[in-house]
Amino acid sequence: MKQEQSNKLLLIDGHSILNRAFFGLPDLTNAAGQHTNAVYGFLNIMFKIMDTEKPSYLTVAFDEHAPTFRHKMFAEYKGTRKPMADELRQQVPMMKQMLTAMGITVISKEGLEADDLLGTMARLAEDQGMEVTIVSGDRDLLQLATDHTKISIPKTKKTGTEIENYYAADVAERYLVTPTEFIDVKALMGDTADNIPGVPGIGEKTATAIISQYHSIEAAHEAADQLRPPRAAKNIVEFYDQAVMSKELATIEVHADITYDLQAARLTDIFTPEAYALCKEWEFKNLLGRFQIQAPRNVAEDAFSQAEDTQSLTAFAEELAKGQASYIGLYLAWRQRSAKEWEDASLAKDGDGQLSLFTSQKISEDACQEYEIYGIALSDGEKSLWAPMDDISCITQVLEHLIAQGKRLACMNVKEAIKICTPHLQERFLHYENVYDVAVAEYLLQPLKNTYVAEDLASEYLGISVPGYGETFGKRSLAQALEEMPKEFCSYACYEAYICSRVAGMQWESLKEKQMDDLYRDVELPLIFTLADMELEGIVIDAKALEEYGGRLMGRLVELEQKIYDEAGEEFNINSPKQLGLILFEKMGMPGGKKTKTGYSTAADVLENLAPDYPIVADILEYRQLAKLKSTYAEGLSNCIAPDGRIHSSFQQTVTATGRISSTEPNLQNIPIRMELGKLIRKVFHPKDGFVFVDADYSQIELRVLSHMSGDQNLIHAFLQGQDIHRSTASLVFHTAFEDVTELQRRNAKAVNFGIVYGISAFGLSRDLGISKKEAGKYIDDYFLAYPRMKEFLDGLVAEGKEAGEVKTMYGRIRPIPELSSSNFMQRQFGERIAMNSPIQGTAADIIKIAMVHVHDRLQKEGLASRLLLQVHDELLIEAKEEELPVVKKILQEEMEGAAKLVVPLTIDMHTGYTWYDAK
DNA sequence: ATGATCACG
DNA sequence: ACGTACGTGATCATC
Numbered sequence: 039m040k041q042e043q044s045n046k047l048l049l050i051d052g053h054s055i056l057n058r059a060f061f062g063l064p065d066l067t068n069a070a071g072q073h074t075n076a077v078y079g080f081l082n083i084m085f086k087i088m089d090t091e092k093p094s095y096l097t098v099a100f101d102e103h104a105p106t107f108r109h110k111m112f113a114e115y116k117g118t119r120k121p122m123a124d125e126l127r128q129q130v131p132m133m134k135q136m137l138t139a140m141g142i143t144v145i146s147k148e149g150l151e152a153d154d155l156l157g158t159m160a161r162l163a164e165d166q167g168m169e170v171t172i173v174s175g176d177r178d179l180l181q182l183a184t185d186h187t188k189i190s191i192p193k194t195k196k197t198g199t200e201i202e203n204y205y206a207a208d209v210a211e212r213y214l215v216t217p218t219e220f221i222d223v224k225a226l227m228g229d230t231a232d233n234i235p236g237v238p239g240i241g242e243k244t245a246t247a248i249i250s251q252y253h254s255i256e257a258a259h260e261a262a263d264q265l266r267p268p269r270a271a272k273n274i275v276e277f278y279d280q281a282v283m284s285k286e287l288a289t290i291e292v293h294a295d296i297t298y299d300l301q302a303a304r305l306t307d308i309f310t311p312e313a314y315a316l317c318k319e320w321e322f323k324n325l326l327g328r329f330q331i332q333a334p335r336n337v338a339e340d341a342f343s344q345a346e347d348t349q350s351l352t353a354f355a356e357e358l359a360k361g362q363a364s365y366i367g368l369y370l371a372w373r374q375r376s377a378k379e380w381e382d383a384s385l386a387k388d389g390d391g392q393l394s395l396f397t398s399q400k401i402s403e404d405a406c407q408e409y410e411i412y413g414i415a416l417s418d419g420e421k422s423l424w425a426p427m428d429d430i431s432c433i434t435q436v437l438e439h440l441i442a443q444g445k446r447l448a449c450m451n452v453k454e455a456i457k458i459c460t461p462h463l464q465e466r467f468l469h470y471e472n473v474y475d476v477a478v479a480e481y482l483l484q485p486l487k488n489t490y491v492a493e494d495l496a497s498e499y500l501g502i503s504v505p506g507y508g509e510t511f512g513k514r515s516l517a518q519a520l521e522e523m524p525k526e527f528c529s530y531a532c533y534e535a536y537i538c539s540r541v542a543g544m545q546w547e548s549l550k551e552k553q554m555d556d557l558y559r560d561v562e563l564p565l566i567f568t569l570a571d572m573e574l575e576g577i578v579i580d581a582k583a584l585e586e587y588g589g590r591l592m593g594r595l596v597e598l599e600q601k602i603y604d605e606a607g608e609e610f611n612i613n614s615p616k617q618l619g620l621i622l623f624e625k626m627g628m629p630g631g632k633k634t635k636t637g638y639s640t641a642a643d644v645l646e647n648l649a650p651d652y653p654i655v656a657d658i659l660e661y662r663q664l665a666k667l668k669s670t671y672a673e674g675l676s677n678c679i680a681p682d683g684r685i686h687s688s689f690q691q692t693v694t695a696t697g698r699i700s701s702t703e704p705n706l707q708n709i710p711i712r713m714e715l716g717k718l719i720r721k722v723f724h725p726k727d728g729f730v731f732v733d734a735d736y737s738q739i740e741l742r743v744l745s746h747m748s749g750d751q752n753l754i755h756a757f758l759q760g761q762d763i764h765r766s767t768a769s770l771v772f773h774t775a776f777e778d779v780t781e782l783q784r785r786n787a788k789a790v791n792f793g794i795v796y797g798i799s800a801f802g803l804s805r806d807l808g809i810s811k812k813e814a815g816k817y818i819d820d821y822f823l824a825y826p827r828m829k830e831f832l833d834g835l836v837a838e839g840k841e842a843g844e845v846k847t848m849y850g851r852i853r854p855i856p857e858l859s860s861s862n863f864m865q866r867q868f869g870e871r872i873a874m875n876s877p878i879q880g881t882a883a884d885i886i887k888i889a890m891v892h893v894h895d896r897l898q899k900e901g902l903a904s905r906l907l908l909q910v911h912d913e914l915l916i917e918a919k920e921e922e923l924p925v926v927k928k929i930l931q932e933e934m935e936g937a938a939k940l941v942v943p944l945t946i947d948m949h950t951g952y953t954w955y956d957a958k
Numbered sequence: 959a960t961g962a963t964c965a966c967g
Numbered sequence: 968a969c970g971t972a973c974g975t976g977a978t979c980a981t982c
Binding site: 611613614615616617636665666669670671674693694695696698700701702703704705707708792793795796797798799801802803805806862863864867868871872874875876878879883911 | 968969970971972973974975976977978979980981
Binding site for chain 1: 961962963964965966967
């Protein structure tokens, strides 16, 4: 950023602004669990002022010891003096680190408050003819305002940050006293937060009135007999010494004994690579745009060579193969066609008879049909190379060659590489041993990150800054980027390969340190292959049946819509919660269950309470249900059917905080089952000809995991006896003989069991059961009496979470919990529930992942045609060849139940059928 | 882009 | 005094 020459000095009251930012912004944390909101807010305020002021000099002043600046900070915070919040304290050194990285002068001095530093520097600078701006959230600084020193006070408002500016004249206008007199006003009225006693009985109004007339405490004292409120007059005399002392305390030092080298505070470019790296690390994505940094040159640009043809690529690859590097970074560029493009392609080809290209058979023969390949980047951790290439066989040739040399391929997305490189019927040349997924490994180390991209890894592991895809290419697709910015594209691809190759080894060491190397090697990495095959396989959908289903919904929806309009007396958008709320609660005057920030809540549980009294509500509920089924499932699924007649959902391995996998485009993990009408959707999921579905789901896996991890004998006993677990809980909690447990008792006990797994809270349980919080609390107490080890275990998890900042599953998967160190009670409470839930949910997730890998590998090893298609958290769906049915069932039973050795047995329920509906 | 709602485990 | 059950993703409306 080019600085205009000016004689402007910007001074920032560091702690004050940091504090402002901290309380003005919601708690932000980065993936590493660091709190960042204050630093982020500070930078925003600083940039905003710099943009308008364009100063040539800048200095930030801090108090020497953070706790000594306690004062005004918490004055606005209910007047109580708490220790500085931990989340804020942590950010003080971070802020200084950022400022230092930006080359900004940071000043602090033992025994001096920031106020005194600011005052002194301002005077020094003004004496040298500078224009000074002091930024602070503290109005006490107004006493420093002159004709050449401006006090800027940022205000965080809804619309953004607004800044109030005060020169001496502005102070006089706003407060009716001069900046110097402002001291006397404060001395009279006092300030508890600052330990300034003031004069009793004199508040802001009286103080201002007195000083604006007499201009100083001394003068007011002399004229005490004329002072207006008699009580003030009396007290000014009686407490005169105290008033004088207060004035001394309130006065900011402007001649402090410091050396301040103005020239050293001259601004150069603050957008340095170091600052950029910090912005990346702390995830200040909005600020990155301010940095002009292009691909940094510290990775030796000239090391990148560009190959135009396959031959030179092969030559380079051979060269790489001879090298010593144990990891070869790999970056495959691909673009998955959208459903729309498939549609267009099919239509276009329809006329000239090439539709067969997109039939199911063709695709299963050569899954690469799905991709457009643009090229490949390779790196050995020193040199990198990008080779444009659209023929997958050239790529596989090179990779096979590298693998034959014993190299390991490290890349950002092994699953896609597998899908691209491994046509179904060919023997797979990518194996567990010769690939390494940098993103999946990073997910284990930092499971809370939103994205796993090379540039973040570069700054974390290598300390270098690389622009992200969007920074260079904006919203361009890969194809557009390659077309319009070939040079940058080359650089980008090369960097990605370079980073993967460099990071892999370091990351592996981190995994070992954190004792997650086994988890990675034995579970997550093999799982990549399992998921790739599941995605390639897809699941057959009966498109016609799906359309009929949608049609049926449509018919009823039209009826309901009209009925609702009639009942409401007008037409409106039933899908709009806002409009619906107005109709129900204002126009029709229903008793307002008020909720949500934006207005009335119209959520199902609210409407259900109204349904018995208002027929329209029942219709709306039915309408909602049908609309959901139609848009999300009937239409949503239909849009995802590939030309092969199947749906190829994506399974995400780096998304959830607990270690579960998730499913997208479409989500096949939330297909309706609870309501019969929704469950019917499952009839459109078919096995292919000659195959049959086998669906196996774990029975109570989370409670079994809990019984194992807690070691509670009562829970273990129930599982060992094969008892109905909710009935058993009811029996123990309600002191009822097992056989005499009522349905209601069982239902309540079931809710309690859920509560335990979720991280119990009386409120949550009471809401779920529709009972009072007190009753719910009693249930919980009784539960812990019945299961003595359970409280100990759950408290232990919370303690562990607080101690280590993270909790672990049985297999060592970690879940950081920054919420536990929050000063916000609710946040902390949330953290405690996470600490209780994550090890349980996560261990169950680990176990089914192990089962998936084992099932997948056995199907493969035993040469079966049956395939694993879906995972739904505690359930696996297999498409089994009919002849293989017995062996498939055996495999499922053995591998799912044998996936973990717990003190209680793991059991599954299994069903077969010719639709997913029938297999449940 | 965000919030509300609702589908699943 | 506060205001909550844990984990996801898709859709629609609204900003």
